[in-house]
Each structure stands twice: as structure tokens, then as C-alpha cells.
Amino acid sequence: MKLLLTGPAGLFREGVASLLRLYAADVEVCMRDGLAGSISDDPKPDCIVMDGDALRQSAAEHEALREQARAMPLVVLLGAAQKADIDGLIADGVAGCVEKSASADMLFGALRVALAGGVYFPRAFLAGNPVAPVPSSIRATPAHRGEASPNADAHARLTPRQIEVLALLARGRSNKMIARELDCAEATVKTHLTTIFKALNVASRGEASAAAARMERVRETQVARAIDGQVSLGRLLANMESQRFRAGEVLFRKGDASGELxxxxxxxxxxxELGIELGAGSVLGEIGLFSPGHRRTSTAVCKTECEMRTVCAADAIRLYYQEPEFALHLLRLIVGRLQADKLREG
Structure with missing residues (x-):
């Protein structure tokens, strides 16, 4: 995997480069002072990480951002984030924005989302709680922001099926994945997307995702799919670390500190302790991860050889904020297991 890091030379760039080298065992990190200019085709980077400070220093950098974001995932590092600023960058096609005060785990989470075809939003943006503004020179113009903020009439013109397609697009699904989840032809998905893009006055999947993030109908559709059990946890966790365990191996013991699910x-x-067996498609370890004491409530032992995805606490929190389906699934799972425990105790 090749990552390109752009920004002024110095301690900050060197520090971020060191972090990026920890992202994966096979990662190669290349550095450039700026994004403007041709990028080597031998091979092209899988993702670009850009120091957002460069955007206030050069209009050429902002234009280069728009051009490169159409060709590959691009994540921008910002000193601070405000909703309007994030809107503008996402409208430019950026696949993610990360505040410089964020942790390494959040940066890695943003890379995973971007590489999977999704769009990563800072927590402040998701919570609707903007913090200190980014310098005005990197903000989108009002006209540009308007392109990513379609009016209510445009929303109303979308059919329920098109809203479903948009909801899945906003979660990072490819056309093929959307077709599979909605049980329709990929050509049908493309037709829906053409109509959606025209109705919302957007030109890219990133712009459509940014618009979808502010649409109540999309959020309601995502929640409805989760309530109906239409959540593909395997897809949501596809980029998480996969591990194999031997039969008889102890995953964790009751009372242990909890750091992952x-x-x-x-x-x-x-x-x-509970006498419960969990098979493929099950989640375990979630209660200890989210409980105040962060302690395991039972001992988990592999009855057979197992293959599992492990999700660290930081990634679980990120998914909780970014994936409504994941959040609701966990909530229902935790409540169900607590109710079952209460019945056993009674």
C-alpha cells in the first residue's frame, strides 16, 4: 500500500509520516511539499493525506485538491473543524477530514473509511457541534457550499427507493454492494444514482454523501434498516484486523480489562459462566467495552477453531458515531443480553 503525505517539510510532517508507517505492515509513505503538479504513476498512491494548512497558502493547492480527490481517496488534516468548512471540503470530493488534535486511532479509522470508499467526518461535525473555525481562505464559497446543500424540494423529489440507494451510498457501499443489498441489477443502481445526483445538484459520490448526512429521510432509512436487522456487520468490519484462534483458546476471562470487541x-x-454458544455472525465483548468499569462480564473460550475480526475501543467508538446501523445493532444487542442475564438471575 502506498500513501502520499503532502505539506510543508518539518516536524509535523515527519511525525505524521511516522504514524502512517504504523498503519499497515506493507505501507510505503512518500512525502511531497505540495499537492500541485503531477503525481507519479509508478505506482499511484492508494490514498493521499494532506496538511490542510497548505490550502490557505496557495490557490493552486486547493485546485489540485479538487483534481486529485476525483481520482483517489484524499484525507485532509485540519487544525480545527467547523461544519461549513467540512461541507465545502467534502463537496470538493475529499474522502475525510481529521482534526490535528485527533488520536492516531482516529487517523487510521479515517484511512480505513476512505480506502473502503466511504467519507469520514470529524466527531464535531457528526454531533452538530462545530468548534473553532478553519481559516477563511480554505472555506468554500457560499455558492459552492450551496451545491452541496440541496433544498428541501430536491429531497422531496427522491423516491423511497432512491433514498435507500442514497443511504447505502452514504455508508460507503459500491454500486455492486448496493445492488446486492437491495436485490436489484447494478444497472438499476446506476440509473438511480444518475437521478439522485441531478436532484441534489451534485457531481460526485463524496458530494452526495455530504448531502445525505444532512437529510433526515436518509437517517430514518438507515435506522429502519438496522431495526429490521438489515445490518452487514461483516462489511462494516471488513477492514478490521482478522485473527485465528485455536480450539480451547481463552479470548478473555471474567473480570479482565476490556479493550476490544x-x-x-x-x-x-x-x-x-452463562452457558451460551455464539457462532458465525455474532458479536461478543461489547458489554465490557461500553460499561463504566470496562471489565469483562464472562469468560469466552473458543469451542472450535475460530476466525474473528477484532475491533479496538477507538474504532468501536468511531463506528458508533459514523454508522447508525452499527450503533443501533450494538444497543439492541446489549439490551437483549442484559435482559437475558436478569431472567437467568431471577
Missing amino acids: FYVEKGTVTLS
């Missing part, structure tokens, strides 16, 4: 892809896990 597990998604079972293959095999069977037994929760010893």
Missing part, C-alpha cells in the same frame, strides 16, 4: 466470522465461542 470481537466479530465471529467462523467457528463457535462459549461464554462459560
Whole structure:
């Protein structure tokens, strides 16, 4: 994997480059002073990470951002974030914005989302709580912001099926994945997207995702899919670390500190104290991760050979904020298990 880091030479760039080298075992990090100019085709980077401070220093950098964001995932590092500023950058096609005060885990989370075809929003943007503004020179113009902020009439023209397509697009699904989830032809998805883009007055998937993030109908559709159990946890966790465990291996013991949850892809896990067996498609370890004391409530042992995705606490929190389906699934799962525990105690 090749990552391109652009920005002024110095301690900050060197520090970010060191972090990026920890992202994956095979990652190669290249550095440039700026984004403007041709990028080597041998090979092209899989993702660009850009120091957002460069945008206030050169109009050429902002134009280069718009051009490169159409060709590959691009993540911008910002000193601070405000909703209007994020809107403008996402409208430019950026696949993610990360505040410089964020943790390394959040940066890695943004890269995973961007590389998977999604759009990563800072937590302040998702919570509707903007903080200190980015310098005005990197803000989108009002006219440009208007392109990414379609009016209510445009929203109303979208059919329920098109809203479903838009809701899945906003979660980073490809056309093929949308077609599979909605049980329709990929050509039908393309037709829907053409209509959606025209109705919302957008020109890219990134712009459509930014518009969808502010549409109540999209959020309602995402929640409805989660309530109906239409959540593909395997897809949501596809970029998380996969591990294999031997039969009889202990994942964790009751009372241990909790730092991650597990998604079972293959095999069977037994929760010893509860006498419960969990198979493929199950999640475990979520109660300890979200409880105030962060302690395991049961011992988990692999009954058979298992293959699992592990999700660290930081990634779980990020998914909770960014993926409504994931958040609602966890909520229902935790409540269901607490109710079952209460019945057993009674």
C-alpha cells in the first residue's frame, strides 16, 4: 500500500509520516511539499493525506485538491473543524477530514473509511457541534457550499427507493454492494444514482454523501434498516484486523480489562459462566467495552477453531458515531443480553 503525505517539510510532517508507517505492515509513505503538479504513476498512491494548512497558502493547492480527490481517496488534516468548512471540503470530493488534535486511532479509522470508499467526518461535525473555525481562505464559497446543500424540494423529489440507494451510498457501499443489498441489477443502481445526483445538484459520490448526512429521510432509512436487522456487520468490519484462534483458546476471562470487541466470522465461542454458544455472525465483548468499569462480564473460550475480526475501543467508538446501523445493532444487542442475564438471575 502506498500513501502520499503532502505539506510543508518539518516536524509535523515527519511525525505524521511516522504514524502512517504504523498503519499497515506493507505501507510505503512518500512525502511531497505540495499537492500541485503531477503525481507519479509508478505506482499511484492508494490514498493521499494532506496538511490542510497548505490550502490557505496557495490557490493552486486547493485546485489540485479538487483534481486529485476525483481520482483517489484524499484525507485532509485540519487544525480545527467547523461544519461549513467540512461541507465545502467534502463537496470538493475529499474522502475525510481529521482534526490535528485527533488520536492516531482516529487517523487510521479515517484511512480505513476512505480506502473502503466511504467519507469520514470529524466527531464535531457528526454531533452538530462545530468548534473553532478553519481559516477563511480554505472555506468554500457560499455558492459552492450551496451545491452541496440541496433544498428541501430536491429531497422531496427522491423516491423511497432512491433514498435507500442514497443511504447505502452514504455508508460507503459500491454500486455492486448496493445492488446486492437491495436485490436489484447494478444497472438499476446506476440509473438511480444518475437521478439522485441531478436532484441534489451534485457531481460526485463524496458530494452526495455530504448531502445525505444532512437529510433526515436518509437517517430514518438507515435506522429502519438496522431495526429490521438489515445490518452487514461483516462489511462494516471488513477492514478490521482478522485473527485465528485455536480450539480451547481463552479470548478473555471474567473480570479482565476490556479493550476490544470481537466479530465471529467462523467457528463457535462459549461464554462459560452463562452457558451460551455464539457462532458465525455474532458479536461478543461489547458489554465490557461500553460499561463504566470496562471489565469483562464472562469468560469466552473458543469451542472450535475460530476466525474473528477484532475491533479496538477507538474504532468501536468511531463506528458508533459514523454508522447508525452499527450503533443501533450494538444497543439492541446489549439490551437483549442484559435482559437475558436478569431472567437467568431471577
